[in-house]
Amino acid sequence: MSTLKRTAHTVINAFIAAVGRLDKSLSPSDSLAKLRKHQWRPSDAIYIFHFFLALFWLTIMTAPPFPYKLLIPILYTIAMLVPLTSQFFLPATPVFSWLLTFYSNGFIPLQYRPNPSVLLLPTLETVLYGANISDILTRFTHPILDVIAWIPYGIGHYALPFVVAAFLWLFRPKEALRFWSTAFGYMFLFGVIVQILFPCAAPWYELIYGLTPANYDVRGSAGGLIRIDLLFHTHGYTATFGNSPLVFGAFPSLHSAAATLEAIAVSHFFPHTTKWVWAYAGVLYWATMYMTHHYLIDVVAGACLATVCFYLFIPEQLKSVAAATSPPGTNLSLLASTGSSKANANLPAYRMGTQRSKYDIYDLEAPQDRQRVGNGRVGSAGGARGLMADAAAEFELAESEDEFASEPGDGGERHPGVEEDITFRPTTSRKVNGKDSGENMAGGANGHRHTASIARLIRGPDARGSVDQGEEGWRSPMTAGFVFPQRNGGKGKEIETRTRSPIREVFA
Numbered sequence: 001m002s003t004l005k006r007t008a009h010t011v012i013n014a015f016i017a018a019v020g021r022l023d024k025s026l027s028p029s030d031s032l033a034k035l036r037k038h039q040w041r042p043s044d045a046i047y048i049f050h051f052f053l054a055l056f057w058l059t060i061m062t063a064p065p066f067p068y069k070l071l072i073p074i075l076y077t078i079a080m081l082v083p084l085t086s087q088f089f090l091p092a093t094p095v096f097s098w099l100l101t102f103y104s105n106g107f108i109p110l111q112y113r114p115n116p117s118v119l120l121l122p123t124l125e126t127v128l129y130g131a132n133i134s135d136i137l138t139r140f141t142h143p144i145l146d147v148i149a150w151i152p153y154g155i156g157h158y159a160l161p162f163v164v165a166a167f168l169w170l171f172r173p174k175e176a177l178r179f180w181s182t183a184f185g186y187m188f189l190f191g192v193i194v195q196i197l198f199p200c201a202a203p204w205y206e207l208i209y210g211l212t213p214a215n216y217d218v219r220g221s222a223g224g225l226i227r228i229d230l231l232f233h234t235h236g237y238t239a240t241f242g243n244s245p246l247v248f249g250a251f252p253s254l255h256s257a258a259a260t261l262e263a264i265a266v267s268h269f270f271p272h273t274t275k276w277v278w279a280y281a282g283v284l285y286w287a288t289m290y291m292t293h294h295y296l297i298d299v300v301a302g303a304c305l306a307t308v309c310f311y312l313f314i315p316e317q318l319k320s321v322a323a324a325t326s327p328p329g330t331n332l333s334l335l336a337s338t339g340s341s342k343a344n345a346n347l348p349a350y351r352m353g354t355q356r357s358k359y360d361i362y363d364l365e366a367p368q369d370r371q372r373v374g375n376g377r378v379g380s381a382g383g384a385r386g387l388m389a390d391a392a393a394e395f396e397l398a399e400s401e402d403e404f405a406s407e408p409g410d411g412g413e414r415h416p417g418v419e420e421d422i423t424f425r426p427t428t429s430r431k432v433n434g435k436d437s438g439e440n441m442a443g444g445a446n447g448h449r450h451t452a453s454i455a456r457l458i459r460g461p462d463a464r465g466s467v468d469q470g471e472e473g474w475r476s477p478m479t480a481g482f483v484f485p486q487r488n489g490g491k492g493k494e495i496e497t498r499t500r501s502p503i504r505e506v507f508a
Contacts, residue, residue, distance in 0.1 A: 014170040018328065021174075028081040050097050057104035072100075091178045094185025098192060105196050106245030116199035116214040116248040121295045122206065133296040134203050134289040141224070141290075143231060149287035150228045152280060154237065157255050160262055160280075172269050173323070173330050179314055180265060187261060187309040191254045191302070192246065199248035204292040220244040224291035253294040257302035259284040264310045269324050 023030075054073065061069050076096070079085040089096075122132055161184060168176045201214050204223035222229070225237035259281040267274035285303075288294040294302075317332040318324055326332070 018170050023083045023087055025083040030083045031081050031086055050093055053097055054100060057100050060107045061104050062107055091181040094182055094189055098185055098189040101189060102192050103245055110216060113216060114199060116201055118201045118205065118211055118214050121200050121251060121297060125295045125297050129296060137289045138292050146227050149290045152284040153255060153287040153291055154225055154228060157258055161258065164262055164266060168269060173326055173328060173332055175315060175318055175332060176269055179318060183309045183313040184261060186313065187257055187306055188254060191252055191257060191305060194252060195246060195249035198251065200251045201248055202250040202293050203295060207292060214248065218247060220247040223293050250294055251298045252301035252305050253288055253298035254302060255288050256285055256299040257306040260303040260306035261310055
């Protein structure tokens, strides 16, 4: 139970932190300003393809009729203009193109549609694999096998893409979610286009109609999922597949493509789940044939399509294990420049963009040399406040707790959880305005992390506003000045600084 509560606590904190990172602006002017500042690249030309593809499908679409179908581009445009929604809708453009293509292909006139093939897939399967494997797997059925096949094929296929997207959003850099939506959307878009141009009948057609030529008057069938409807006394799958706009879409299998892409992506971003996601993919491969929806060659083609899409669309900055497993907010460009094999191994977490600095945590203005530029926030101006800030800090600090597992110190190493004796620190000198100062520096040049940070924050600035180049000493919280011990010409007499304390003057 403690493990379950700890997991739920982590997910809740990660969700609150992820919401805190969102752009919550509702002003279209912000989106237009970003558009004007955008540096156009050749890859942006793909949106021209999406525009003309959507224009084609909207032109031939008859349901909903004109002018109601114009609500589709109007709503999409509004979502793109609002920053809060555009950060999700823009990366999901390939997914929307696939959904529009899948739905609208049923409006293509019959004279322009190619004839569906019935013999091609079983013939290729027999030639390539020596037998009709899918036919062998469907000869024995059982209610237990039906349920085992139904869970990944009838539930997991539709739910798991959203689960993967949610976990990438919560626990991985924002580039991971953008990659997932891009690879998933283009894989399904390309697969549906192939199914439209090369229509092939599924094994259920052979079981019902034999090898007779097919035509587009044939309604779709749920195949083995009919047994699930009978088992639960429903008609959901029968009605859904019976009204499918794409009846002859056996090749390639988008069920196997989705399972393969999920297995590759999840094992890449969450390596500890590798054996489990590939076990799921293997069960789904079998389920596609057991449910009489695909031949083995369809499954192989879908897996190959997913593999190509994964390695084609994954950005260079996410290919390394360190980048793929780094927590949210990581500056991947900075991580790549360090050349480290472990996320955040060479730089402090707040410099990598994975943890707030002490200036953000204590709501202090950061000096110029500590301004956070990596993730677009300077000082504490962009820091979250209130509940979201606390939850984000708790989650992000926990993500980077192993960051300083090994750090050079006074000739040794520091390890988390090991108390370090700081009662004695060697005195080292450093130049301040050309003079030596006997400042105690912990651990050599870097100094003790906590005491040095506190000293840096409360040390008084000099006349130029610098927290580093002022006179050495401590600013009293009750005075406007302080008494600094100095030697007058080496004669052993201490002199008082020019700035006198108001409190001292009152008591004087």
